[in-house]
Amino acid sequence: MFADLRGRVLEIGAGEGENLPAFGDDVSWTAIEPDAGARRELEREARRYGFVEEVIDARCEELPFSDKTFDAVVATLVFCSVTELARSFEEVMRVLKPGGTVACVEHVHAEKGSVRRLIQSMATPLSVRWDGNCHWNRDPVSAAHAAGFREQRLDRFELDTGVPFLPAPCILYVGVKPLDR
């Protein structure tokens, strides 16, 4: 998914740079990462992979970039952790150029009314407290569409959490910013 990206790319919550090997040579990469420890490792890894653009201390809810700056915004396993999901997608929409794409891989809520969903709801207060504000019961696809993105790709798959009975249905989502925004 990331290998096809070109131009100015913003990675949100880039962590320690796990995605860096996936980007092609035609990418001008910028990242935000609010965690100081992860950011130090990210800066080291970015240099190792030849990316010289900035690694910035910022949150998705308040992106320190002008409107229509980026060709693409990417995130993996981040929208579960942001404080304000709707606001985050609004900010992503703002900083993208018209026709630009948001591409993300996220774990999402299970089917409404299911036992799987109930378990996710019970696990969420614990992971919010002990695992970096991680919510198991979020719906980032609806948040992306509410912000105005048009769906280009939506794949669904299951991730093995390693925690017995804790389900993690996941999505790979690509949304496009309309040309008239």
Ligand SMILES: C[S@@+](CC[C@H](N)C(=O)[O-])C[C@H]1O[C@@H](n2cnc3c(N)ncnc32)[C@H](O)[C@@H]1O
């Ligand atoms: C589960 S880690 C994923 C890291 C990396 N994207 C990966 O896939 O390896 C979640 C990341 O989101 C970052 N994060 C948490 N809240 C954020 C926010 N409001 N805005 C941007 N990043 C955030 C965390 O600091 C952390 O690095």
